[in-house]
Amino acid sequence: MAAKLIKGAEVAAQIREELKKEVEELKAKHNLVPGLVTILVGQDPGSISYVTAKQKTSHELGFYSIQDNQEPDITEAALLALLDKYNKDPKIHGILVQLPLPKHIDSNKVLYGINPDKDVDAFHPVNVGRILIGNYAFLPCTPAGCQELIYRAYGDPKGKEVVVVGRSNIVGKPMVAIMLQKRVGANATVTCVHTGTPKDKMIEHCRRADILIVAAGVPNYIQADWVKEGVCVIDVGVNRIGMTESGKAKLAGDVDFAAVSEKASFITPVPGGVGPMTITMLMKNTVMAAKMAAGLVKL
Amino acid sequence: MAAKLIKGAEVAAQIREELKKEVEELKAKHNLVPGLVTILVGQDPGSISYVTAKQKTSHELGFYSIQDNQEPDITEAALLALLDKYNKDPKIHGILVQLPLPKHIDSNKVLYGINPDKDVDAFHPVNVGRILIGNYAFLPCTPAGCQELIYRAYGDPKGKEVVVVGRSNIVGKPMVAIMLQKRVGANATVTCVHTGTPKDKMIEHCRRADILIVAAGVPNYIQADWVKEGVCVIDVGVNRIGMTESGKAKLAGDVDFAAVSEKASFITPVPGGVGPMTITMLMKNTVMAAKMAAGLVKL
Numbered sequence: 001m002a003a004k005l006i007k008g009a010e011v012a013a014q015i016r017e018e019l020k021k022e023v024e025e026l027k028a029k030h031n032l033v034p035g036l037v038t039i040l041v042g043q044d045p046g047s048i049s050y051v052t053a054k055q056k057t058s059h060e061l062g063f064y065s066i067q068d069n070q071e072p073d074i075t076e077a078a079l080l081a082l083l084d085k086y087n088k089d090p091k092i093h094g095i096l097v098q099l100p101l102p103k104h105i106d107s108n109k110v111l112y113g114i115n116p117d118k119d120v121d122a123f124h125p126v127n128v129g130r131i132l133i134g135n136y137a138f139l140p141c142t143p144a145g146c147q148e149l150i151y152r153a154y155g156d157p158k159g160k161e162v163v164v165v166g167r168s169n170i171v172g173k174p175m176v177a178i179m180l181q182k183r184v185g186a187n188a189t190v191t192c193v194h195t196g197t198p199k200d201k202m203i204e205h206c207r208r209a210d211i212l213i214v215a216a217g218v219p220n221y222i223q224a225d226w227v228k229e230g231v232c233v234i235d236v237g238v239n240r241i242g243m244t245e246s247g248k249a250k251l252a253g254d255v256d257f258a259a260v261s262e263k264a265s266f267i268t269p270v271p272g273g274v275g276p277m278t279i280t281m282l283m284k285n286t287v288m289a290a291k292m293a294a295g296l297v298k299l
Numbered sequence: 300m301a302a303k304l305i306k307g308a309e310v311a312a313q314i315r316e317e318l319k320k321e322v323e324e325l326k327a328k329h330n331l332v333p334g335l336v337t338i339l340v341g342q343d344p345g346s347i348s349y350v351t352a353k354q355k356t357s358h359e360l361g362f363y364s365i366q367d368n369q370e371p372d373i374t375e376a377a378l379l380a381l382l383d384k385y386n387k388d389p390k391i392h393g394i395l396v397q398l399p400l401p402k403h404i405d406s407n408k409v410l411y412g413i414n415p416d417k418d419v420d421a422f423h424p425v426n427v428g429r430i431l432i433g434n435y436a437f438l439p440c441t442p443a444g445c446q447e448l449i450y451r452a453y454g455d456p457k458g459k460e461v462v463v464v465g466r467s468n469i470v471g472k473p474m475v476a477i478m479l480q481k482r483v484g485a486n487a488t489v490t491c492v493h494t495g496t497p498k499d500k501m502i503e504h505c506r507r508a509d510i511l512i513v514a515a516g517v518p519n520y521i522q523a524d525w526v527k528e529g530v531c532v533i534d535v536g537v538n539r540i541g542m543t544e545s546g547k548a549k550l551a552g553d554v555d556f557a558a559v560s561e562k563a564s565f566i567t568p569v570p571g572g573v574g575p576m577t578i579t580m581l582m583k584n585t586v587m588a589a590k591m592a593a594g595l596v597k598l
Contacts, residue, residue, distance in 0.1 A: 124428070125424070125428030125429050125432060126424045126425050126428055127424075127428065128427070129423070129428030129430075129431070130424050131428075131431075132473070132476060133424060133427055133468050134468070134472075159497055161500065167481070169432050173433075173476070173479070176489075176491075177431060177476070180466055180491050180493065182493075182495060187495035188495070189490065189491070189496045190475075191489065191491075192475075192479050192490075193488050194488075196458055196481060196486040196487065196488070197458065201460065205488070
């Protein structure tokens with residue numbers, strides 16, 4: 001294999017070390033303890049495992065951390081009232097509502113009920129707007145993780161050709177907004193291709209890319225003859241393509257890993273690439289939110 | 300000259316005719332009269348002429364319309380209080396604060412003090428976020444004007460190669476966000492080139508463009524050998540390059556018009572292209588804001 005593997009868990013561990021030191025400094029110098037509440041509605045096993053992992057990491061980093069469990073029949077009004085309590089709580093700097101929510105609750109209404117300065121998932125329109133404007137404190141966790149992987153493995157994308165495959169609100173569109181800013185870790189020429197792009201153009205664009213970020217949701221979509229030698233490939237796809245013999249989900253990315261990794265200079269594996277970064281980016285956002293609340297960072 | 304001229308004044312007049320009919324219908328069917336307040340601080344001659352033109356157009360369209368003049372020494376707090384009055388006024392659907400504001404006032408604080416649902420300039424982060432998310436009621440006037448010119452002259456940009464030159468918050472970045480949405484008048488493959496793009500790549504991208512939208516702020520920047528035959532060129536540049544003999548400002552766009560128009564299929568002149576569209580788009584936004592307030596349009 002020609003490409004160097006970008007191992008998300010290793011980069012994430014490095015960032016958590018940096019955050020741990022920063023949290024110690026914030027405590028020592030400013031008596032500031034980042035506070036995170038994760039709100040879980042119901043008992044979905046997947047959701048429980050996600051919030052448990054988030055709580056575990058926030059404890060390890062020395063945060064003030066609350067796991068708030070709510071019954072699945074909580075009303076939308078009661079959930080909004082709960083958010084309001086945390087919006088006003090000066091010890092809480094980050095509020096995360098674990099998705100999905102039960103069907104009787106309007107998820108957007110709930111997400112938009114979080115104080116934008118505590119919206120560490122960065123899904124609130126105010127935060128999306130701040131990102132496009134280029135004056136932001138934190139970024140949605142998945143594209144932020146992609147940016148860190150690129151910057152720390154491949155180097156500064158400044159002046160490079162970045163091609164983003166996909167235009168979801170969770171990955172593709174914020175990724176475009178992030179990479180075209182005049183900031184360190186960005187300042188790239190950015191092209192976004194998507195389901196509206198004709199196939200021949202899709203392939204042409206992928207072939208031009210110095211950095212190819214793929215969030216298409218189609219297993220093994222990107223072929224080896226679609227990429228140029230030396231490309232840096234960030235594969236955001238997580239597709240279930242069957243079961244392993246032991247009954248676990250078998251995962252594939254959006255990139256034909258075996259073939260593409262022969263041509264790429266850097267590539268993220270699936271699993272083990274982008275995935276392990278997201279919780280760490282949530283922690284980074286919470287530290288940033290705490291610093292904003294304390295006036296140590298200003299927008 | 301090969302290219303057809305896209306005459307902004309003509310397209311704008313057509314849209315105003317459509318709006319006039321819509322306003323009459325809203326009055327007749329829903330007893331709804333779109334209301335716009337334009338707030339002018341001080342007596343800058345340029346600003347006076349802009350707000351006068353906005354007021355004239357809104358009267359012509361049958362709006363409820365207020366011109367609110369404030370002394371140049373108004374405090375920021377008093378201006379915010381004034382906004383709050385209009386934010387709460389059910390007869391007012393659109394609030395426009397004419398820029399620039401005096402130096403003792405923080406423009407962003409004022410713009411962000413407008414209720415986003417009445418922010419017909421669409422500069423508030425909530426509206427910028429809504430645009431990138433793709434769930435919006437109105438768009439900033441200049442890129443919205445560009446989109447209308449493309450759609451009505453060239454046709455639907457769906458699946459076309461759009462290249463945006465420039466990444467300002469007023470034109471380039473919202474233009475990118477608009478054109479990549481899965482919506483009528485958009486759904487294009489979008490590339491954004493800017494000051495961080497190496498010159499050779501800049502030229503390569505411009506040469507690929509089916510639709511080239513230029514907001515670089517550099518007179519005659521785009522050369523004829525940078526474009527392909529048949530390109531549709533939208534020139535957002537308004538550069539003062541001297542004086543005419545009668546003492547008026549001599550204007551040039553960002554595109555070498557004489558040479559590029561020999562190759563393009565459509566091109567906007569400067570002046571007379573994008574410029575005449577902006578006030579009309581502000582009116583369109585005000586009608587949309589009124590419909591939102593009345594529950595006739597929902598986000």
